[in-house]
Amino acid sequence: MFTQQVDLCRRIIREHFGPIVEKVVTALIGDGRLPLGAVIRKTGLSPQNTRQALAVLIQHSIVTHAESKEGLHIVTFYSVNLKTILRLKRVGLYMGLVDERIGKEGLTIFRTIMANGMMSIASIRSALGIRKNTKANVAASFDVAVNRMVKERFITAATPKDTVTKIDRRMQEEAKLIGELALPPTSKQLMEIRRKLADQEDEAYYSSAIVGIKRAAVDSDSTGRSSKMRVHDGPDGLPVAQGLGIYSNGQSEPEAQLDAVDEKVCFRPYYDRLDVLLRNHQIANYFIDKYNAGAGIVVKSILRITEPQTRTCRDKTSNPVSVFQIIGNIPAEAQLADSVDTGSDMFYKRLQPEDDPMSPGASAEAQRKKRSDAIFALLDVLQSDSSGIVAKVEEQAGGQYRINFERAAAVLRDRALDSLIQEKFGAMHARIVRVLRDKQKLDEKTVSQATMLPIAMCRERLHDLALSGLIDTFDIPRTADRNPSRMFYLWFVNPEKQVRSAMSYIFQGMSNLYQRIDHEMAIRSALVTKTKRKDVIADPSLLTDYERKELKSLLAIKQKLEAALIRLDGMLLITHDINPHSSDLQLLQ
Amino acid sequence: MSGLQTELLRSSKLSKQEPGTPPLFPEYEPTPAVEPSSEERSILKLMEDFRNEMQSSMFFLKLPPTPPDVERYSDRYHVSEDKSKSLKELKTDITLFPEELHSVLTKKRVKKSKKTEDDGEAMLAALQGVKDDDGNSDDDDDDNDAKGNKDGEDGEELGEQEEEEDEEENDYLDAYFDNGEEDDLGDIDDDEGGGDYY
Numbered sequence: 001m002f003t004q005q006v007d008l009c010r011r012i013i014r015e016h017f018g019p020i021v022e023k024v025v026t027a028l029i030g031d032g033r034l035p036l037g038a039v040i041r042k043t044g045l046s047p048q049n050t051r052q053a054l055a056v057l058i059q060h061s062i063v064t065h066a067e068s069k070e071g072l073h074i075v076t077f078y079s080v081n082l083k084t085i086l087r088l089k090r091v092g093l094y095m096g097l098v099d100e101r102i103g104k105e106g107l108t109i110f111r112t113i114m115a116n117g118m119m120s121i122a123s124i125r126s127a128l129g130i131r132k133n134t135k136a137n138v139a140a141s142f143d144v145a146v147n148r149m150v151k152e153r154f155i156t157a158a159t160p161k162d163t164v165t166k167i168d169r170r171m172q173e174e175a176k177l178i179g180e181l182a183l184p185p186t187s188k189q190l191m192e193i194r195r196k197l198a199d200q201e202d203e204a205y206y207s208s209a210i211v212g213i214k215r216a217a218v219d220s221d222s223t224g225r226s227s228k229m230r231v232h233d234g235p236d237g238l239p240v241a242q243g244l245g246i247y248s249n250g251q252s253e254p255e256a257q258l259d260a261v262d263e264k265v266c267f268r269p270y271y272d273r274l275d276v277l278l279r280n281h282q283i284a285n286y287f288i289d290k291y292n293a294g295a296g297i298v299v300k301s302i303l304r305i306t307e308p309q310t311r312t313c314r315d316k317t318s319n320p321v322s323v324f325q326i327i328g329n330i331p332a333e334a335q336l337a338d339s340v341d342t343g344s345d346m347f348y349k350r351l352q353p354e355d356d357p358m359s360p361g362a363s364a365e366a367q368r369k370k371r372s373d374a375i376f377a378l379l380d381v382l383q384s385d386s387s388g389i390v391a392k393v394e395e396q397a398g399g400q401y402r403i404n405f406e407r408a409a410a411v412l413r414d415r416a417l418d419s420l421i422q423e424k425f426g427a428m429h430a431r432i433v434r435v436l437r438d439k440q441k442l443d444e445k446t447v448s449q450a451t452m453l454p455i456a457m458c459r460e461r462l463h464d465l466a467l468s469g470l471i472d473t474f475d476i477p478r479t480a481d482r483n484p485s486r487m488f489y490l491w492f493v494n495p496e497k498q499v500r501s502a503m504s505y506i507f508q509g510m511s512n513l514y515q516r517i518d519h520e521m522a523i524r525s526a527l528v529t530k531t532k533r534k535d536v537i538a539d540p541s542l543l544t545d546y547e548r549k550e551l552k553s554l555l556a557i558k559q560k561l562e563a564a565l566i567r568l569d570g571m572l573l574i575t576h577d578i579n580p581h582s583s584d585l586q587l588l589q
Numbered sequence: 590m591s592g593l594q595t596e597l598l599r600s601s602k603l604s605k606q607e608p609g610t611p612p613l614f615p616e617y618e619p620t621p622a623v624e625p626s627s628e629e630r631s632i633l634k635l636m637e638d639f640r641n642e643m644q645s646s647m648f649f650l651k652l653p654p655t656p657p658d659v660e661r662y663s664d665r666y667h668v669s670e671d672k673s674k675s676l677k678e679l680k681t682d683i684t685l686f687p688e689e690l691h692s693v694l695t696k697k698r699v700k701k702s703k704k705t706e707d708d709g710e711a712m713l714a715a716l717q718g719v720k721d722d723d724g725n726s727d728d729d730d731d732d733n734d735a736k737g738n739k740d741g742e743d744g745e746e747l748g749e750q751e752e753e754e755d756e757e758e759n760d761y762l763d764a765y766f767d768n769g770e771e772d773d774l775g776d777i778d779d780d781e782g783g784g785d786y787y
Binding site for chain 1: 640
């Protein structure tokens with residue numbers, strides 16, 4: 001945990017839930033696990049307010065609870081999850097993603113669930129005013145949107161296990177298994193028990209069953225509308241609600257097995273899955289920046305195909321994808337011909353008009369061949385890229401490709417850190433870090449030669465970076481007594497330490513931005529209060545010219561500061577959240 | 590030495606900073622702020638809407654506002670905050686919460702007091718009894734009194750139960766109630782040598 005992170009989390013909670021919940025969160029962050037009585041004592045709030053605050057936090061999956069037997073009593077301890085608090089800052093990105101993938105209906109549903117923490121489908125339906133007498137197409141599009149969101153895991157079922165603190169849950173399961181043994185366990189038995197529990201967790205993680213959705217049998221004689229929605233997949237793979245009669249392409253619905261979403265199960269946003277989609281977006285943008293839009297389209301199609309199997313950012317590689325799947329998944333209107341040179345020499349080859357794919361009279365076959373050639377060429381380019389993100393795993397039948405998420409996370413992280421170092425320190429410092437990252441451990445003289453800097457300047461910059469924690473030293477003693485004056489000091493980049501240092505800067509920056517926003521609002525508080533008056537809302541001309549100008553300036557400043565917050569949060573996503581080993585690093589505990 | 594050289598020397602002698610030391614505030618050119626792109630603006634709009642929704646929801650807990658010190662002309666134009674929804678109206682799965690928090694999420698059923706109805710009926714019966722049977726008025730009165738007392742006791746019991754249910758939600762009892770167990774009253778019947786007064 002970082003000191004700056006505590007202040008940032010406090011401000012986020014105050015912005016969304018108010019000062020009472022902020023006090024409770026501050027107490028829990030400061031002291032870790034606390035029972036209800038201790039929270040009341042530390043915060044100085046009334047028991048009623050404290051209980052309400054804890055209920056709000058559990059509803060939004062920010063606090064988890066666990067029961068512990070203390071003597072004759074069973075005491076409930078509460079712990080706060082900082083990662084979930086920081087995710088509240090990313091709500092705009094998540095909503096933009098849902099809007100892009102699912103549409104306006106999905107956005108409305110997602111926003112309702114986000115605002116309420118967790119909600120059942122029946123409650124969402126009543127909150128949005130969808131009743132039995134609502135128009136059939138509105139109800140059907142709602143059903144389709146919900147089904148898609150559950151199937152694509154934008155939302156996931158909230159089970160009682162999710163609200164229990166993970167460490168306590170593991171300890172209870174471990175204690176249960178130890179209790180089944182006749183004698184106290186040996187270290188080997190304990191390791192076996194822990195391995196078994198970890199395997200059970202992995203099995204549950206990789207299970208393809210989606211909680212809250214089940215296949216319902218088709219009953220062709222049923223005339224009444226059941227409480228479960230009836231949705232099935234159309235020919236384009238997207239769900240279609242039963243009752244519409246025809247698909248978008250004019251075909252009629254066949255009788256098939258239908259999926260149903262349980263309306264009584266509570267659903268909450270699945271942040272880990274949404275982070276996967278944001279990561280995929282960043283990977284595609286990397287290739288668009290490095291090459292062109294065509295390369296980005298090919299990478300996007302590979303990522304889209306592998307999305308159903310990718311649960312969270314913990315996965316290190318994707319499943320292999322064949323070339324024909326990639327070709328089939330690229331939209332028909334995507335322009336790929338200009339993206340890459342396929343090697344066909346137009347100067348020596350005189351094409352007939354029907355064979356020239358660029359001519360209006362070209363045959364469909366020629367166009368298809370040209371398109372396939374472009375995709376093959378782009379895949380060759382991506383596979384030979386120095387980043388190693390796209391890897392070819394199979395040569396037969398055109399080849400199979402997979403995405404190495406671990407490499408992608410490292411490449412994106414290095415790019416983000418380089419830009420941070422350049423902004424904060426300067427171009428020379430960034431050059432030194434790039435050289436050290438490429439060449440691993442180097443002494444001062446070699447760094448100076450590699451970066452083409454005078455040795456005095458190089459030494460100064462190396463020490464600046466070391467003080468900030470962005471590079472580290474490795475000592476090689478020359479003598480047995482390890483005399484510091486007779487040691488080789490090699491400079492190198494320690495990625496974990498670099499990430500830790502960068503995160504402290506990011507949290508500090510975000511906290512500063514919040515403070516600045518509060519300050520700008522505070523110095524114009526009288527104006528802001530005036531704009532909320534009933535008479536001013538009804539008649540904006542009551543504001544003077546100066547007040548209107550000030551208000552416009554305030555909105556512009558606030559927009560710039562909030563945009564900076566989004567960018568810093570994006571940097572946090574890249575440096576930490578998409579790293580497959582971030583849970584091992586435990587930097588956000 | 591020329592006049593210019595003398596001046597430069599004088600200025601370097603009079604300056605507080607020694608030559609060769611770095612300046613106290615080195616020159617810093619802030620990088621120009623990048624304007625938000627259209628995509629960022631749309632995300633900001635979504636975040637603003639979400640923030641407003643959260644701040645007007647039942648989850649935004651705030652302390653009651655302090656009463657104004659002076660009455661102001663603009664007070665009549667302030668938008669009065671709608672009575673915020675209580676958490677008891679939240680539709681959620683209660684099994685996800687520990688038992689000690691259930692009290693803030695569930696509505697307690699309050700038993701309706703039948704005191705008024707019984708009292709009214711008892712009074713009617715009593716009046717009718719007085720009107721019809723003047724001869725047996727004593728007996729009727731006794732019966733009605735007994736019934737009325739019984740109803741009164743029942744009503745009082747129900748009232749006490751309601752009070753107990755209300756009292757469970759706060760710790761008023763712990764802070765203020767004293768059931769007198771710790772009082773040392775001595776012998777109440779001891780008149781300490783005084784006589785009886787009629």
